[in-house]
Amino acid sequence: MITLYHAGYVTIEKPDVHFGRKNADFGQGFYTTDDPEFACRWVREKSGSDIIINRYELDESVLKIKTLERNSEWFEYIFANRRVKPDVFADYDLIIGPIANDTIYETFGIITSGFLSEEEAMKLLMVGDFSRQIVLKSEKAAEHLRFVSSEILGKEKIEISRKKYLEDNEKFQAEFAKAMKEFE
Structure with a gap:
């Protein structure tokens, strides 16, 4: 059993x-994370909308799960999905893996323009902290998800989360710029 969180603007009891x-x-x-702090960020x-964190329990023991790491398989899967290609993992109930960093669109463009090799692009995609997303892909997965509660985030929590997001983004931008300089 794992605890999952989904952030949004409404309570979602049945995703x-x-x-x-x-x-x-x-x-x-249905995109979730097992990190409540990340969900807030x-x-x-x-x-005009409240920010709501929905909390769930998932019995994953009966599900077919695909776990991805930051590697070429993960990159190719995201690249295909962003171009709406057929889902190569369509027979899985749950997909677990890293969230692509904010520069993934630019990285895709850099690769297709020939400016960087795939190996160099992978180095760029490794920049930044690792945040994990857990995506329910099937009705079977949804049936094994139990809604626990929802919480409206207060202004103080929103400010703390926003500040952390901005700090993380600034750190990421510096690391990304450093990695790009290595390719010069």
Whole structure:
């Protein structure tokens, strides 16, 4: 049993794995994390809406799970999903793996332009902290997910999360710039 968190603007007791963007990192599915602090940092404020953190328990023992690491398989899977190619892991109930950093779009462009090799691009994608996403891809996964609670984030928690996000982003940008200089 694992505890999962989903951040958004509404309480979601029964998630729909077929809702959402098909061109997300791991394709269409219900995106969660096992890190409540990351869930708080990931969501953005929206005028007139509360930020809500939904908490779930998932019995993963009966699910077919694909776990990805930051490597070429992970990169190729995200690259294919961002281009809405057929899902090579469509027969899995749950996909677990790193969230792509904010420069993944630029990195895709750099690769296709021939400016960097795939090996150099992979080095760029390794920059930054590791945050894990856990995506429910099937009805079977949704059936084994139990809603526990939802919490409206207060202004203080939102400010703390926003500050942490900005600090993380500044650190990431510095590391990314350093990695790019190594390719010169």
